[in-house]
Amino acid sequence: MTMIMLDEVSVDYPVFGADGESLKKTLTAAATGGRIGRGTGITVVEALRHITLELRDGDRLGLVGHNGSGKSTLLQTLAGVYPPTRGSYIHSGSIASLVNPMLGIEREATGFENIMIRGLVLGMNRRTIRQLTPEIAEFSGLGDYLHMPVHTYSTGMLMRLAFSITTSVRADILLMDEWLSVGDAEFRQQAEQRIRAMVSQSGILVIASHSAELIARECTRVIELAHGVVVRDEASAVFSPAQSSG
Numbered sequence: 341m342t343m344i345m346l347d348e349v350s351v352d353y354p355v356f357g358a359d360g361e362s363l364k365k366t367l368t369a370a371a372t373g374g375r376i377g378r379g380t381g382i383t384v385v386e387a388l389r390h391i392t393l394e395l396r397d398g399d400r401l402g403l404v405g406h407n408g409s410g411k412s413t414l415l416q417t418l419a420g421v422y423p424p425t426r427g428s429y430i431h432s433g434s435i436a437s438l439v440n441p442m443l444g445i446e447r448e449a450t451g452f453e454n455i456m457i458r459g460l461v462l463g464m465n466r467r468t469i470r471q472l473t474p475e476i477a478e479f480s481g482l483g484d485y486l487h488m489p490v491h492t493y494s495t496g497m498l499m500r501l502a503f504s505i506t507t508s509v510r511a512d513i514l515l516m517d518e519w520l521s522v523g524d525a526e527f528r529q530q531a532e533q534r535i536r537a538m539v540s541q542s543g544i545l546v547i548a549s550h551s552a553e554l555i556a557r558e559c560t561r562v563i564e565l566a567h568g569v570v571v572r573d574e575a576s577a578v579f580s581p582a583q584s585s586g
Contacts, residue, residue, distance in 0.1 A: 342433035342512040342543030344395040344418065349427035351388040351417055351568075387413040388568045390427070395544050402559035402576060403548040410568040411548035415439050415515050418546060433512030433543060436462070438520055441502040451486030451493075451501055452477070458505045472508045479534070480504040481527065496523055507534050514542035518549050555579070 388410050395401060403411040416422045417429065419437040444461030445454055455476055459469035477486055480500050482493075490498055499522040507520075520535060521528050539545055539558070549555055555562055555576060562579040564572035572579075 342397040344393065344431045344513065344544060344546075345429070346391050346393040346417075346424075347428045349388060349391040349393075349417065349424040349429055350386065351413055351422050352425040353385040353387055355383040355385060386568055387422075388417065391570060393563070393570075395546070397543040398560075400545045400558055400560045400576075401547070402555035402562045403546065403565060404550070404552075404555060404562060405565035405571075409565040411565055412439065412517055413568070414565065415517055415546065415548055418513075419515055431513065435513045435515065436506075436509040436511035436538070436542075437515040438506055439515055439517045441499070441506040441520070445490065445498070445502055447491040448489055450489055451480075451482055454490055454501065455486075455505055458502070459508075462506065462509055464509065476504045476508050479508075479530070499523065500527060503531060507531075507538060510538070510541060512543040514538055514545050516545070516547040519547070519551075519554055 391414065403414060405411055413422060415437070416439060417424065418431070419435060419439060421437075423429075444458045446457055449457060452473070455473050456466070456469050459472070460466070464472075480486070480503075482497060482501060485493065485497065486501075490501065493501070503520060503522045520531065522531055545558065547554075547558060556579075559576045562572070562574060562576045563570055
């Protein structure tokens with residue numbers, strides 16, 4: 341059964357080569373971000389603190405809060421990019437992360453080579469990637485450009501390639517940072533249909549967004565983060581952005 345469980349999870353970032361006081365002033369001025377700690381003389385940003393969360397099959401969770409509140413860090417923790425510094429995180433089911441579609445793209449490699457590289461970053465094996473390559477190539481619409489190094493691509497072409505690779509994965513748990521929309525009008529329509537299919541096929545959806553409309557439409561539950569701490573956790577039907585501390 342698809343499941344996510346976090347128990348008192350905290351995530352710290354050590355910051356090397358940074359002046360602690362200037363960093364502290366920056367975060368204070370921004371009124372967002374984690375706390376600063378100096379337990380060992382090294383500046384540490386406490387990005388998440390004591391997050392306890394349980395999600396089951398069918399749950400649709402929206403994450404809201406200021407920029408720097410911890411939304412993306414929580415998504416990256418769920419994706420396995422950031423291990424908890426303290427606490428425990430377990431999950432059951434495969435995970436697809438749309439948080440950073442460009443992760444793993446090598447600018448000197450060709451489009452076809454990047455399909456393999458990015459697929460490996462996503463956790464697929466080489467056989468699966470080879471099976472998916474024709475469909476990825478067709479969906480991207482890049483044609484012969486796939487034989488060329490991606491540093492020759494326009495930004496739009498590069499995003500189409502990254503989107504096509506990333507959304508080729510079918511998973512039980514889907515993680516998103518905003519609703520992806522790339523390319524021209526025709527490709528955006530295809531991308532929307534593809535995202536819709538991924539969402540409907542996923543057992544659990546976790547999406548971070550600044551759009552109250554999107555959260556209300558897609559989510560059954562909303563968590564608000566501030567300074568790496570959960571400050572609100574309620575059903576989306578009763579969540580009011582006007583009450584948000586942000």
